[in-house]
Amino acid sequence: MRWLPTVVVASSIFALTAVLDGQAPDWTQWRGPNRDGRSAETGLLKDWPQGGPPLLWRSTGNGGGYSSFAASGGRLFTLGTRGSTEYVVALDAATGKKVWETPNGALFSNDRGDGPRGTPVIDGDRLFALGGNGDLACLDLATGRPVWKKNILAEFKGENPYWGISESPLVLEDRVLVQPGGRNATIVALNKATGEVIWRTPESDPAAYSSAVVATIGGVRQAIFFTERNGMGVDVATGRVLWTNDRVNNGTANIATPIVNGSKVFLSSAYDTGAILLDVTGSAAKQVYFTREMMNHHASSVLVGEYLYGFSNSILTAMRFADGKVAWQHRSVGKGSVIYADARLYLFSEQGQVALAEATPVQYVEHGRFRINAGELPTWSHPIVTQGKLILRDQGTVYAYDITAK
Template sequence: MRSVSRLSLLVSLLAISVSSRVEAAIFSGEIQSVSAAQKQVVIKSSQGKEKSFLIPADVPVTFNGKPAEFEQFEIGQRATVFTSSKGEITRFSVREAVAKKTGEPASGSKKTMKERKSTVTSGAEPAAQGWTQFRGPDRRNISYETGLSKDWNQNPPKLLWTARGLGEGYSSVSLSGNLLYTMGTKGNEETVIAIDVNTGEIAWTHSNGPMFQNNQGNGPRSTPTIDGDQIYALGANGNLVSLSAKDGNVEWSKNILQEFNARNIVWGISESPLIDGDQLICTPGGQGATMVALKKQDGSLIWKSNVPGNPQAGYASAITINTGGIRQYVNFTHAGVMGIEAASGRPLWGNDKAANKTANCSAPVFFAEKNSIFYASGYGTGGALVQLSAAQNGVNAQLAFFTPEMKNHHGGMVEVDGFLYGASDPGVLICINLSNGQTVWQDRSVGKGALTCADGHLYLRSEKGPVALVEVNPKAYVEKGRFNQPDRSGNMAWPHPVVVDGKLFLRDQDLLLCYDVRSR
């Protein structure tokens, strides 16, 4: 009863906060004409729609996030007009125009030479696949980087920079071009943050609704998704926003819990949005809307999936697979793992063998060789491999094996050449043969943590301390060095490590650390 009353109080406070600041509509685009004397501006949206606005004298006006005068605004800059439910303008925000050439100052810019240089990519370009979303370009948790150090004892990571001022939260990072993206907090709000990958300087921030508060840590849990020139970010209270990747201007926003009649989960929405073609996939866990597909251009509904039992959201993020001739989205909800037809939202199959009733967190892993899904959870549960096959009306899902060995909480897993690697509660790194479910080896020296894979090695980040380099080796545990992150916060180090552009990124609450991990 106590937890229910606390949740009710939180919802009530959130409702009060939202009702006092809600903006019924947002119009964003490029300035076509501007009159400083009349405070009038014509804006053209990315869909080609033009609209004229007269900005009242008492409305807050900002340029690049700071208070501004109309004289600063020029044609070509990005502008956003916020209006209330009565159609009244409540805010007017303008950001610098995007330069047409790398390193070229934008219209109205007064950049110094140092600032201009910081916008130019130094050294090699990032790998073509990059790291544009949670768990990497194809959500396999594998980086396509090569030429990385294979022995940290002889060639240890070099700290390049530390970004500060990110606030609270457990978001990891995504990266494209010269900017990387994460989420944090500022004051009582959650924020989306863009950071210069070469310097660690914050390029822009955007507010994304009230801050989620919880005894396991405040702030957002998910990682922004990059798709072309847009960023999609989902906050812990269900606030979903589409932003310009260059300057943070808003294209559209909505709250998926409110729109799809869903309740927030105990430790906050943690899913990172999935972009597949024109569809944005997320899992609000609402009535008749366990999973939904939205049009990424404007957030409008394409379909919603009515999964039997209306399971609430879990803490995992969806993946895309093709099996049985059907493209589908697979995610781990509060009730179990499920497959949803990509074209229609039709539920195809489900399995609850490796689900617990507390928190299902780790993303499912597709084992393509066996056309199977492996998923696992903590709290004394374990993992299961589900064999998928074509059926007359969809997809058959049959349990291949269950193992109590892989009790993966929220650190994630990775499959390489038919072997699965991941940390199992209470703190054991385990390698499992997915052909038969047998544990090949296990090691306790680093402890429970999150991992990723790059250039034949696992990057294992302990939630309590060290970061270790371990061979992808199905025969034995072979560690190639470790180090302790400086300036550790008092919170568990839960954000997943990311390896891209020859660098290792480690988020720890207010800090983001960038290491050079290339072979030297």
């Protein structure tokens, strides 16, 4: 039977979904264009009306899972599951209607929710997606047609972590970097046109749940990963491991994405662990500070100016990046995820609460709140801001809200 989403459209505001001329770069991958949880869009609502911003549409039947979205060209891209199969899915951003879907391997099943976890990456006319069981696909962006596919766990003899492969691939120039966590293949670089191996690290560090970022530090372009055992910097060109640090490995689930500012690298994890700031020079990563005031669980912090804003377990925390000094803490919406756009923090709790707050170290100031009708599983799919819309997901249901200032 064909899988078709059900769409509810708020007709009075349907016209407002058009792509805005001169808008900032779109949300093309995990945590936005720079993988830092920040959108450059402006002209957004600074205050929400009672009950939240206007609903543009609600689309159901898009498949279970915790994947977030990539967005470009008036389309949203994610992964979902039905039956025994995971799919890569493209939706029309103006209406929520499905444009195409492509099978992408067998269902990942787990007691904390079935289905894929990673977010697709848009690169030119290609889309890269990694499923819960390690199925990596390069697809034609317009049609969903497969260009190449492989299973990174099978090829590199990695073991799927307990809660499933959750990373989003890191696509750079001619290559795709992923962490299969296999023997002599902690990290691998694949030719993005063919899927052929370019290099593999000699270490055998199992995969965790975090997605990598890229930075040039000391003249060396490096991908920064957070594996099961270590934070590490890997030379993008050669695969040489430049440095490692295991201070915030929690032994259970390393999830948060690293944050880089200049030569400084911030890593954080939950399960009674904490966060570390490292100063990276060449092959050394020197500890600047360690703190237990920021324990990121499933979500990463965002850096705005001199301050990090993130959920330390269930407490939203503003903390100075340079020295770890806490400016304020607030229970806000409870444990959740946070992104930033136009001087505001967008907060999405794992219980379906959504709030808008100021990104300021002075104090917590909220500018609106509403709740979606979430199901039994946590709302762990992170929100995105794209072309004047706030996109939320609860398993197979996707919501689009108009957040443009009139």
